[in-house]
Amino acid sequence: DAKTTQPPSMDCAEGRAANLPCNHSTISGNEYVYWYRQIHSQGPQYIIHGLKNNETNEMASLIITEDRKSSTLILPHATLRDTAVYYCIVRVNNAGNMLTFGGGTRLMVKP
């Protein structure tokens, strides 16, 4: 699976949008972009994933650039409970393919 690069930490004001970037310049055509987050002392939580089109669900939006070399996870109205480590992972969708975690971005939402 392709590697990803994320900033180690970011701050965001409560109520504002949090935009978390991810570079995946070596992504291949059949690899999806997945986002998970891990709140302290809990298992990772699935957020969203996409291949090349932008995606939106009740938690977040995922914007993937046209060349697919980078993406941005957007939390439209960050709350204190969104404070977590956010992981961007690229992965081929097949049965046995695991998720490989990098360092992630530690998002701190401040009042």
Place this chain on the structure above:
Amino acid sequence: GAVVSQHPSWVICKSGTSVKIECRSLDFQATTMFWYRQFPKQSLMLMATSNEGSKATYEQGVEKDKFLINHASLTLSTLTVTSAHPEDSSFYICSARQGSGNTIYFGEGSWLTVV
């Protein structure tokens, strides 16, 4: 999303004893489950891939005789840490792929402390 549950959430055991951690997919069948370990302030590290009805595939550096994995049914995988030592103290997390879908969901994690 799909629910994956681990038990126990935390356990303390004496050095030299064995401890079993269970991972269950509550509302779906999981042919493949994954076990991760996470040390404080570090990212998750994959330990092994568990396939229902067959032997687990271990990552390099993970001792298969020490970390016994059993995936006897489509909803249950177990990780047994044998002859535990203090350095095995960690946060153990399982995950499961939901059926024909490709999204992987994680359990809540299990804290193991070996004293």
